[in-house]
Amino acid sequence: MCITGIPATGKTTLCKMLNYSGIQCASLNEVLKNTGIISDGIVDIDQLRRLELKYDVVESHYSHMIHCKYVIIIKDDENILRKRMEQRGYGNEKINENIEAQRSDIIYYERWTCFQKIIYLLLMPVGWILMNYMALLKN
Structure with missing residues (x-):
């Protein structure tokens, strides 16, 4: 996934919540750090697709470009995203570029272009996920 x-x-x-729950989830950024597949922030998608990843779940802003049985695309409120990106030190141009990417559903279309199918698509804010996850932990 x-x-x-x-x-x-x-x-x-x-991903951290999944690991805490016993589901092996890995950040592609961490997995690929020393592979040469990422160079100057550019991902070699062809090399990435040839990798055999041995994780239940992987996460990254480009994971939809690899072969996955299921794809979860997370979206969130633009105001919340803007605040988070400002806290990370993103400039206005980069923030606006990312917000526009969410508005235009570019990730959905990139996935479709690569594989001509979306096997599973779930769009939800992580706040909703966290709220429900915490409720499950209390029960």
Whole structure:
């Protein structure tokens, strides 16, 4: 399964929750750090697709570009995203670019272009996921 979305949607947070629950989730950024597949922030998608990943779930803003049985695209409120990206030090131009990527559903279309199918698509804010996850932990 792949978890994807623009920066600051909560992909890494969700991955940490899955690991805490016993589901092996890995950040592609961490997995690929020393492979040469990422160079100067550019991902070699062809090399990425040839990798055999041995995780239940992977997350990144480009994980939808690899072969996954399921794809979860996380979205969130633009005002919340803007605040998170500002806290990360993103400039206005980069913030606006990311917000526009969410508005235009570019991730959905990139997935479709690569594989001509979306096997599973779930769009939800990570706040909703966290709220429901915490409710499950209390029961």
